[in-house]
Amino acid sequence: MKRNIKAIMVTAAMLLPSFISLAGNKDRAGASGANELLINPWARSSGWMGINVSSITGTEAQYLNVAGTAFTKKTELGFTHTNYLQGSGVSINTAGLSVKAGESGALSLGVSSFDLGDNLITTTDNPEGGLGTFSPQFINVALSYAKGFSRSIYGGLTIKMVSEGISDANAQGLAFDAGIQYITGFNEAKDNLKFGIALRNVGAPMKYKGEGFTFKAITDNGNAISIQPRTEKFEMPSLIQIGGSYDLKFAEIHKLTFAGSFISNSFTRDQVGVGVEYGFKKLVMLRAGYLYQTTNEEFEDELASAVTGLGAGITVELPLGKSGKSLGLDYSFRSSDPYDGIHSFGLVFKL
Numbered sequence: 001m002k003r004n005i006k007a008i009m010v011t012a013a014m015l016l017p018s019f020i021s022l023a024g025n026k027d028r029a030g031a032s033g034a035n036e037l038l039i040n041p042w043a044r045s046s047g048w049m050g051i052n053v054s055s056i057t058g059t060e061a062q063y064l065n066v067a068g069t070a071f072t073k074k075t076e077l078g079f080t081h082t083n084y085l086q087g088s089g090v091s092i093n094t095a096g097l098s099v100k101a102g103e104s105g106a107l108s109l110g111v112s113s114f115d116l117g118d119n120l121i122t123t124t125d126n127p128e129g130g131l132g133t134f135s136p137q138f139i140n141v142a143l144s145y146a147k148g149f150s151r152s153i154y155g156g157l158t159i160k161m162v163s164e165g166i167s168d169a170n171a172q173g174l175a176f177d178a179g180i181q182y183i184t185g186f187n188e189a190k191d192n193l194k195f196g197i198a199l200r201n202v203g204a205p206m207k208y209k210g211e212g213f214t215f216k217a218i219t220d221n222g223n224a225i226s227i228q229p230r231t232e233k234f235e236m237p238s239l240i241q242i243g244g245s246y247d248l249k250f251a252e253i254h255k256l257t258f259a260g261s262f263i264s265n266s267f268t269r270d271q272v273g274v275g276v277e278y279g280f281k282k283l284v285m286l287r288a289g290y291l292y293q294t295t296n297e298e299f300e301d302e303l304a305s306a307v308t309g310l311g312a313g314i315t316v317e318l319p320l321g322k323s324g325k326s327l328g329l330d331y332s333f334r335s336s337d338p339y340d341g342i343h344s345f346g347l348v349f350k351l
Helices: 002-021 066-071
Strands: 075-084 090-101 105-115 137-148 153-166 169-184 193-202 215-218 224-227 239-250 254-265 271-280 284-293 309-319 326-334 342-350
Touching: 066 105, 066 137, 066 153, 066 169, 066 193, 137 169
Parallel strands: none
Antiparallel strands: 075 090, 075 342, 090 105, 105 137, 137 153, 153 169, 169 193, 193 239, 215 224, 239 254, 254 271, 271 284, 284 309, 309 326, 326 342
């Protein structure tokens, strides 16, 4: 009974700020910034479109639901390279480290770097370029702590530093994530029913500043002065995601996991996803998911997301000796419109 009361209290604490921060309306559509925070940079969870908010564990749980990092047994190191919207020239490199802290806790560090390619430098006098190129720099750094409060309840918090810009204009900000996972079952021997809730990207508004906004003007007496106008602030793309999953095991070597998820976004349409994963002896895992973006009258003038629809992925877990260490090889594909989809390739070391 006490365990259930604690779960209800923690969940209520999570939901209260979410209702405040996610009161979206059509006037806010397209008004957020730092939208790279909405891109899942990891190969495993993106294989079923990130709907496994209730069952994700390990290093890459830091992005989707930080509570899942509490399941780190010793040390876990992950890396993923993503060709984002194939044909656009955009790529993402992500690295993460989770280390067990105490009997039931874990500390995690994650870094994502976005390569947006080379872009022509243009001016009002040279609109066709010819002045060289520049490359925007988008980097997110996250630090997390998660803990198991009981056999069934896990929770965690993340603080993220967001940095984006070019050589003469940039913006920095801080965002926070929080997550809970609740594990139960029809009896104590089968913890096969899981629920998860995650609140992501909650933070103060950001704004750009720098010499790139400065321009010269001539006063009435002929003097040249430099003017830097004020820039407008923009909000973080906060969201809340709720999901559940159910495991079916056969002959101790086969496992099917069914999952579903609902995502409520502040500045875009809500999303609903379903997915399934098949595992064989914890050595090979195949997964697929479908993410649907709902129709909402409040956002009737907004363009649909490019990343909705089908996704699929595979993981091959290679044991490294008899000590429990392993190397995981991951691949995922997400469909997109336009462009030719998203390909992610990952490695996960469990030490």
